[in-house]
Amino acid sequence: EQDVTEYRKTLAIRVSGFDVPKPIKSFADCGFSNVLTNAIAKQGYERPTAIQCQALPIALSGRDIIGIAKTGSGKTAAFVLPMIVHIMDQPELKKEEGPIGIICAPTRELAHQIYLEAKKFAKPHGIRVSAVYGGMSKHEQFKELKAGCEIVVCTPGRLIDMLKMKALTMLRTTYLVLDEADRMFDLGFEPQIRSIVGQIRPDRQTLLFSATMPRKVERLARESLTDPVRVTVGEIG
Numbered sequence: 001e002q003d004v005t006e007y008r009k010t011l012a013i014r015v016s017g018f019d020v021p022k023p024i025k026s027f028a029d030c031g032f033s034n035v036l037t038n039a040i041a042k043q044g045y046e047r048p049t050a051i052q053c054q055a056l057p058i059a060l061s062g063r064d065i066i067g068i069a070k071t072g073s074g075k076t077a078a079f080v081l082p083m084i085v086h087i088m089d090q091p092e093l094k095k096e097e098g099p100i101g102i103i104c105a106p107t108r109e110l111a112h113q114i115y116l117e118a119k120k121f122a123k124p125h126g127i128r129v130s131a132v133y134g135g136m137s138k139h140e141q142f143k144e145l146k147a148g149c150e151i152v153v154c155t156p157g158r159l160i161d162m163l164k165m166k167a168l169t170m171l172r173t174t175y176l177v178l179d180e181a182d183r184m185f186d187l188g189f190e191p192q193i194r195s196i197v198g199q200i201r202p203d204r205q206t207l208l209f210s211a212t213m214p215r216k217v218e219r220l221a222r223e224s225l226t227d228p229v230r231v232t233v234g235e236i237g
């Protein structure tokens with residue numbers, strides 16, 4: 001225990017919650033498949049970043065997470081890698097319809113970056129990723145979603161449009177990521193986020209990431225996450 005406490009200090013990480021899994025020190029501690037391990041190496045990721053050290057084992061254990069960390073800390077892989085494992089654990093992957101994982105981000109640019117990173121880890125597994133944000137016509141997007149996918153990376157407004165058009169169902173969605181939640185709120189997406197969260201089955205795993213935790217985001221987290229572990233990076237004096 002002492003060893004773990006010391007290690008968390010060196011990561012400048014603060015963790016709160018019940019029965020929190022120990023942080024990992026290397027990607028090899030995650031028990032990833034060879035395919036995923038190779039994809040990580042291909043990305044040039046040699047060792048996990050601080051948030052990844054703590055968030056990966058928590059997410060892999062199926063727990064909800066509130067992740068508070070600045071830009072550039074490596075949050076994307078912290079939620080995408082466990083999402084890939086979560087999807088590969090589904091017994092009837094290709095038989096049912098609709099995404100298993102949904103990632104919401106505030107802007108088209110941020111969603112696009114996540115989309116590119118998610119594809120690098122998803123593709124070697126035959127997992128399909130769809131981008132649901134401005135840039136593609138709604139008609140094209142509708143067709144792509146109808147063809148099927150396991151992961152959707154979206155901005156909240158465009159996902160709502162696609163849900164209204166019945167381009168997808170979220171019946172089998174069990175892994176939800178709200179990335180840069182504070183910025184999504186700043187941009188006025190609270191109603192859309194609440195609508196999306198409200199339409200996804202409550203037994204999902206939910207991960208919320210934010211650089212700051214204003215009261216509104218705190219309230220969303222309290223209402224939408226189950227027994228979350230809170231991981232804060234970079235604020236230990």
Ligand code: ADP
Nearest residue numbers: 045046047048049070071072073074075076077
């Ligand atoms: P955040 O979402 O916290 O701003 P990103 O997930 O976008 O951070 O990652 C920031 C940068 O760090 C990206 O270029 C990403 O490819 C890189 N990166 C992420 N994890 C690692 C790692 N373990 N080792 C090296 N580079 C990494």
Ligand code: MG
Nearest residue numbers: 072075076179
């Ligand atoms: Mg990010």
